Amino acid sequence: MLQQESLVEYGWKRAIITITAVMCALLEIIDTTIVNVALNEMKGNLGATLNDVSWVITAYAIANVIIVPLTSWLSQQFGRRNYFAASIIIFTVASFLCGNADNIWELVFFRFIQGLGGGALLVTSQTIITEVYPPEKRGMAQALYGMGVIVGPTLGPPLGGYIVDNYSWPDIFYINIPIGVIATLLTLSYVKSPNYGGKKSMADVDWLGILFLVMAVGALQFVLEKGQEHDWFEYSWIIVLSVVAFLGVYLFIWRELVVKDPVVDLRVLKDKNLAIGTVLSFILGFGLYGSTFVIPLFTQNVLGWTALQSGLMLVPSSVATGLMMPIVGRAIQKDIPHKYLIALGFSVFFGYSLWAYTIITPFTGESDFFWLLMTRGIGLGFLFVPTTTLALSSLKGKEIGQGAAFTGMVRQLGGSFGIALISTYISRQTVHHRGDLVTNITTYSTDVQQRIAGLKAGFMATGSGAEKATLQAYQSLDGMVSKQAALLTYMDVFLGIGLFFLICVPLVLLLKPAKNKVDMSNVGH
Structure with a gap:
């Protein structure tokens, strides 16, 4: 060797x-x-x-x-x-x-x-x-x-x-x-x-292990990706594949624990750091891919930005992450405990989400997002390297390769789960908020009557007849209600993501300090 x-x-x-x-x-x-x-x-x-x-x-x-x-x-x-x-x-x-x-x-x-x-x-x-x-x-x-x-x-x-x-x-x-x-x-x-x-x-x-793995993650990924489109369990294929995913997970775990040479050695999850690091990787995937999904969605659907504008807006976050990576790398080299860096990353990400919750409005501009997304990038910079290295820190030899692959898979699943959950929540919570808003809008309300009259006058000034202007006024008011419902929903999403990261901080305290530095050269040996 x-x-x-x-x-x-x-x-x-x-x-x-x-x-x-x-x-x-x-x-x-x-x-x-x-x-x-x-x-x-x-x-x-x-x-x-x-x-x-x-x-x-x-x-x-x-x-x-x-x-x-x-x-x-x-x-x-x-x-x-x-x-x-x-x-x-x-x-x-x-x-x-x-x-x-x-x-x-x-x-x-x-x-x-x-x-x-x-x-x-x-x-x-x-x-x-x-x-x-x-x-x-x-x-x-x-x-x-x-x-x-x-x-x-x-x-x-x-x-x-x-x-x-x-x-x-x-x-x-x-x-x-x-x-x-x-x-x-x-x-x-x-x-x-x-x-x-x-x-x-x-x-x-271990061909059976490979088969059960394909069954488990393939079916689960399909359910997460397509469930929202088909109203989840209202669609027969989603039900069938959910059962396939459950059976695949059960059979995969059973197979890998009893076979002599498993394709994925699940026994390494007995290691406390790897078990908790796997959970943290799932959360990291949730935050990374979930926030990358929801920000362009908000700017395009609510603010009316183009796809290119929305994509370019995320560049400051990438710059901040890139600047943080060598800083965090040096901090780890100086033996600053990983768990403090991870806890700081979760806290910064909570701050970013809370900040987003407080500033997003129908008139939020690109300048409002700059420092907000820089903060997101800093939080992710504090999370990735310590989470990865600490998860593998107490493994040895070929266990490290198994652990690295396992945390990578879980990070991807965390992203898929996050996107599926956020997508479902947005579609359903928007309907809920719209219902609440509509109950407060009646033709008996003086404010509503004044708003309709103002809108009608505006449309008539542009050449519409009285009847058409009235219809346009009600359509415009309906659009305002829908936009406000969407805005409230995105506020809920940002706050929810932030709270999710905040409650993860105590979990980091369960991690024990690494006795040995992870030797990545042994991966797969």
């Missing part, structure tokens, strides 16, 4: 490997959100319905969640460098095929393949970028990797919006090709693979 220092690089070689790993992590994460702003173009060009085209996002997410927990085992089977290079090639080729798809279902299929390649990039990049640094600098390595994971989701919408506005939707896939080719060549030239001491024969592979 190779010693850990045999994987450590210095100087320009380490810089090249670092850039390659961060580039691949960014590629994968950006592709989870870059298509969001191109859905309307795809729908028109491919002759698809909105429900059909949403599968472009869902297929990618399902493939991601399935492949992430398998990365440690697949790296051991084929060698980390070979597996990483193969994943980049699959991602790149699938990107080309996505851009050349002739119909919506071809595009959905190629997006699933792209997700299988992309999901593997996420965890493997984390391992590679960390093991080329010496132990005393691995906190900084986690910070560099974290920049890709945190910044990526916010770069996707503005980049996608720019490409769609100035070029065409296939170009959001074609831009991956030159980057993928360069990353593949650099990986094969500079990345080393640990000596795993042999691989299992195909007969020894």
Whole structure:
């Protein structure tokens, strides 16, 4: 078995490997959100319905969640460098095929393949970028990797919006090709693979474990992505897949606990730090993807911004996170307890959510969001690196690879759960708030009569007849009520996310200090 220092690089070689790993992590994460702003173009060009085209996002997410927990085992089977290079090639080729798809279902299929390649990039990049640094600098390595994971989701919408506005939707896939080719060549030239001491024969592979894993996370991801569209359990397929997901989870847990060589070793969850770190990763995914989802939704639906405007607004948050990553990395190197950094991150994120709750109005402008989103970025910067390193801090050897893959999968599921929960809450709470507002609007109210009269006069001044102006006045008032109901709902969402993060602070206190620094060079050994 190779010693850990045999994987450590210095100087320009380490810089090249670092850039390659961060580039691949960014590629994968950006592709989870870059298509969001191109859905309307795809729908028109491919002759698809909105429900059909949403599968472009869902297929990618399902493939991601399935492949992430398998990365440690697949790296051991084929060698980390070979597996990483193969994943980049699959991602790149699938990107080309996505851009050349002739119909919506071809595009959905190629997006699933792209997700299988992309999901593997996420965890493997984390391992590679960390093991080329010496132990005393691995906190900084986690910070560099974290920049890709945190910044990526916010770069996707503005980049996608720019490409769609100035070029065409296939170009959001074609831009991956030159980057993928360069990353593949650099990986094969500079990345080393640990000596795993042999691989299992195909007969020894835990095929049942893989099957149950696909059942569990595939069905669960589908339910989370599509449940809201079909009113949850009012749709028979949602019921069936919910049962499949439950059975898949049960059978997967049973299988992995009784088989000799499990594809995902759940026994590592006996470690207290990893168990709590897994929960924290879920919460981090919820906050990261949930807030990235709700902010553009609010600005476009309530404030009437374009997709490009909404995407560009998230850039300050990415800048703040990028600036925080090396600061947090140095803090970890100086042995500042992880749990204090995590608690601070949760508290800052609560402050951001409470601030958003207090400032959003129908007239909130871009300048109002700048420092608000900078605060969000700072909070995420404090959360990612300490959460990841502390979750793995008391694991040893190949347990670290299992733990890294498991926390990565849970972070993705946290994001899917957050988006599904927020989407459901917005649709239902908006109806509730509208109902409450409408009960206070009656034709007997002097204020209502004055508002209708003012609106009617305004429409008549623009050339409408009395009858048409009256109808327009009532329609305008109805629009105001709907907008106010939506505003109240988004206020509830921000406050709810903030309180959710605040109550997580005591959970951090359960974490014990790490006795040993995590040795990421042993991942997968």
